[in-house]
Amino acid sequence: xxxxxxxxxxxxxxLSACGQNxxxxxxxxxxxxxxxxxxxxxxxxxxxxxxxxxxxIATLSxxxxxxxxxxxxxxxKTREWLIEEMKSIGLEPGNGDSYEQAVPxxxxxxxxxxxxxxxxxxxxxxxxxxxxWTKRVEEDISFDDSDxxxxxxxxxxxxxxxxxxxxxxxxxxxxxxxxxxxxYATGDEELFNGRAMTYYGRWTYKYEEAARQGAAGALVxxxxxxxxxxxxxxxxxxxxxxxxxxxxxxGAGRVAMEGWIQEEVAKDLFDKAGLDFDEVTASAQKRxxxxxxxxxxxxxxTLKNTxxxxxxxxxxxxxxxxxxxxxxxxxxxxxxxxxxxxxDENGDTISNGAVDNATGTAAILSIAEAFSKSTPKPKxxxxxxxxxxxxxxLLGSAYFAEDPVVPxxxxxxxxxxDGVLPMPPAKDMIVVGYGASQLEDLLKxxxxxxxxxxxxxxxxxxxxxxxxxxxSLAKKGVPMLYADAGLDLVExxxxxxxxxxxxxxxxxxxxxxxxxxxxxxxxxMTRSMNILMETGAAMAYSDDWPNWYEGxxxxxxxxxxRAAAE
Numbered sequence: 001x002x003x004x005x006x007x008x009x010x011x012x013x014x015l016s017a018c019g020q021n022x023x024x025x026x027x028x029x030x031x032x033x034x035x036x037x038x039x040x041x042x043x044x045x046x047x048x049x050x051x052x053x054x055x056x057i058a059t060l061s062x063x064x065x066x067x068x069x070x071x072x073x074x075x076x077k078t079r080e081w082l083i084e085e086m087k088s089i090g091l092e093p094g095n096g097d098s099y100e101q102a103v104p105x106x107x108x109x110x111x112x113x114x115x116x117x118x119x120x121x122x123x124x125x126x127x128x129x130x131x132x133w134t135k136r137v138e139e140d141i142s143f144d145d146s147d148x149x150x151x152x153x154x155x156x157x158x159x160x161x162x163x164x165x166x167x168x169x170x171x172x173x174x175x176x177x178x179x180x181x182x183x184y185a186t187g188d189e190e191l192f193n194g195r196a197m198t199y200y201g202r203w204t205y206k207y208e209e210a211a212r213q214g215a216a217g218a219l220v221x222x223x224x225x226x227x228x229x230x231x232x233x234x235x236x237x238x239x240x241x242x243x244x245x246x247x248x249x250x251g252a253g254r255v256a257m258e259g260w261i262q263e264e265v266a267k268d269l270f271d272k273a274g275l276d277f278d279e280v281t282a283s284a285q286k287r288x289x290x291x292x293x294x295x296x297x298x299x300x301x302t303l304k305n306t307x308x309x310x311x312x313x314x315x316x317x318x319x320x321x322x323x324x325x326x327x328x329x330x331x332x333x334x335x336x337x338x339x340x341x342x343x344d345e346n347g348d349t350i351s352n353g354a355v356d357n358a359t360g361t362a363a364i365l366s367i368a369e370a371f372s373k374s375t376p377k378p379k380x381x382x383x384x385x386x387x388x389x390x391x392x393x394l395l396g397s398a399y400f401a402e403d404p405v406v407p408x409x410x411x412x413x414x415x416x417x418d419g420v421l422p423m424p425p426a427k428d429m430i431v432v433g434y435g436a437s438q439l440e441d442l443l444k445x446x447x448x449x450x451x452x453x454x455x456x457x458x459x460x461x462x463x464x465x466x467x468x469x470x471x472s473l474a475k476k477g478v479p480m481l482y483a484d485a486g487l488d489l490v491e492x493x494x495x496x497x498x499x500x501x502x503x504x505x506x507x508x509x510x511x512x513x514x515x516x517x518x519x520x521x522x523x524x525m526t527r528s529m530n531i532l533m534e535t536g537a538a539m540a541y542s543d544d545w546p547n548w549y550e551g552x553x554x555x556x557x558x559x560x561x562r563a564a565a566e
Contacts, residue, residue, distance in 0.1 A: 043541055046373035048366045048533060050526040056085070056362035060335070061354035061516040068353060069339025070312035070389045070396075071105060078335050079313055082361075082386050086317035089369045094316030094383055095405040101314040103388055103399045104246035106137050106307060114304035117259065119148070119269060119297055124261065130219075131238045132259030134303050135207075135251040141303040143216045143256050146174040148269070148294035152284030153178050154206040154218075159553060160192055161287065162200075165213050168291040174217035174257075174299040175210050176266065179203060180226035182285045184461050191285075196435075196460030199475060199553050201226075204466075207258045217257040217299055221266040228462035234260050243392035245399055246309060257301045273297050312336070312388040314396045316405055319372055321540070323379035328406055329540045330383050330414030330478075331367055332397065332469055333360030334390030338510060348512035355504065355514055359525065360417035361386050367533045371540070378540035380412060387469055390418075397469035401476045409565035412539045413439050413479040413546050415532055416470035420484060422520035423500055425527055428486030432457045433465025436474075436554075438546035439481040439535065446534040450527065455486065477557030479546055481535065485528040 059065075059081070066074030083099045095101045110133055116123050117132050124130040134141055152164040154177035162182070178185075181201035183192030192198050199205055203220050210218035224230050238260070244251070261269075270277040273294035283289055315335065321327065337353025352358070368384045371377075383406070387396030401408070429447055431440055434456030444454055457464055465471065470480035487497030508514040539546065545562060548555040 043537070044375050045534060045537055046370045048363075048370045048526055048529045050522055052369065053362045053366040053526065053529070054520070054522055056365055057354060057358045058516045058518075060358035060361055061352040061514075063350055063352065065352075067339035067351045068335060068337045070103075070336050070392070071310035072339055074339060075312060075336065075388070079315055082315040082335060082365075085365055086315070086368075086384065089317070089365065090372045091317030091319055091368060091384060094318045094385070099315055099317060101316055101400065101403075101405055103312045103314055103396050105243055105310045105312060105389065105392075105395065106246045107241050107243050107310070108134065108137065109241045109306045109308075110134075111304040111306065115302055117257065117299065117301045119299055120272075121300075124265065127235055127239070128262070129265045130259055130261045131235055132257050132301070132303070133238055133242050134257055134305065135244060135254035136256065137246070137250040137307060139305050139307060141256050141305070142301060143172075144300045145298045146172060146216045146300065148273070148297040148299055149173050149175055150270075150275070150280060150284075150292045150294055151175045151177050152289045152291065153181055153200070154209055154220075155181060155200040156209055157192070157198075157200050157553065159551065159556060160200075162192075164284070164289060164291060165209075166290070170210075170291075171214040172216050174219065175213070175215045176219050176221065176261075176269070176294065177206055177210075178226070178281060178284060179206075179220050179223060180461070180463075184226050185285045193460075197463035197466065199466055199471070202463055202466045203260075207255065211254045215255050217301060218255045218259070220260050221263055222260045223263050226461075228459070231262060241308075243389065243395065245395050245402075257303060269294065269297060312396065314388055314400055315386040317368065317384045319368060319378070319382040321379050321381040322377050324543075325381050326406075326410055327380045328383040328411045329378070329380055329536045330385060330411050330473075331364040331417070331536065332385045332387060332414055332473075333357055333364045333417045334388070334396065334469055335361045335386040336388050336391055336396070338391055341512075344512045346512075351510065351512050352515050354516040355421060356419040356509065357390070357417075358516065359420040359422070363417045363420065363525070363529050363532075367529060367536070370533055371537075374537075378537070379542075380540045382536070382540060383411075390469055394469050394472055397472035401472040407565065408473070408476050408478050409561045411473070411478050413437075413481070414470060414473055415439070415536055416468055416480060416482045417529075417532065418468045418482070420525050420528070421501060421504055422522055423485060423489065423497060423524045424492075424521050425490045425524040426486040426488050426497060427451070427490055428453050428455050428488040429528060429531065430455055430457055430484050430486050432468075432482040432484070434460070435549065436465070436552055437479040437481065437548045439479055442538040442546065443481060443483055443531070443535045445538070446531045450531060452486075452531065454483075474554050475557075477554055477561040479548055479554075479558065483528075483532065485524050489524075
């Protein structure tokens, strides 16, 4: 992999490239000035304590915490426990004089018997044909006779020279669009990011962009391959109560109705509008595509909601830096899980979330503790953020990004840790969203010292980089890294590693069976966490500011953010 670090940062990392052992990592940081040679300072990083990390996983995933659902007694107990752990580590409150950042939540439930979506007076069947909801916190929402417009992929991406809304006014209209982005559909490596999904391919972005364009409704056409999941996932995920942030405008800035429609439903609508579905969607994959009015088709919608409000909290602690305390290296993981639900075949009702994400929460605490024992202490501050409501749509991290406890421009970079499988040591680490930022170069330098190689996630077209908490900060410009232990095991290779991962996904993921076992082998996880700690140390003991790679969709945001701060 070609290193694309700034010269000063590369010098720092090369000076720090010494092996790890059980007694810590010897490293060196350089402080440069225009009129002097680098001044080398010896740094000894304390190792992540495996026994303490294990104990934290076991505690968080015990029945005492009732599955750590937000706004429940178990969730409150989790928050209190996190605060005590941060205090014991020596972290200071990260939100003024408080360890907590309150996150107001609102739950909307569509009343099925009083809500509908109709095209030219024909009601689409909720469930088999369409799923819809709203982000507007209102009991009664409706719109009538809204013209349908096909807007391709619904993307405005200046860095890719792409604007599906150019030359069309969709104010008050209902936009219909394809899932994923043009690069996936064509496989053209020169178009967006080829088969690997960009942020513009995520349905979350598409609804947000439709709102910015003034649309009344926004419908995404479901196709299994580019969506990376079947209609059953759509129907199950967007039916029933939907949790969201309580936003200052009550969601008034969003479209009245967001939703999905089945591909066969879409084909029928295109036919009624006199359009050939295959021909029109193929044209959307080409530069210069122009939005196409779906002549003669009008949408009308009614949403009746019940509303319930609650509150949870992100838990934030800081190890202050010695030289630049107002510059932060961020470690993030979500503390919440699914709570109590229907009993499984063994009668267990508590989804303890031992892997997802007691592991990540224990890891960020254990990394912070290791930094607190390192000598000297980091020049920059280490900020640990245990976020809430990830399982409800990355809500805690979204709130942190919208209302940050420190300016986002002052966060040097961040590392998100989510769902670490307890497996023996591997020869690799997986970088989700590979090829995004210079944080990967720092990770590579740390991994190389352990003879560990980096590899992309196997299915970049599914957009996993956009499905965990780091994306909330990434889309605000902050460089973020999401990496995990690999599958190519030192003993057993990739065949054994994949079998273990697939077994977890099939039998324990998001189920009561995701429980901690004292038999877990945490040697691989511990080694990975030491590598992620050293990756953060390359920022914490440096003066440099890693960035997104040129051409990344978030690069311009970061450049603007840093320019305004300097």
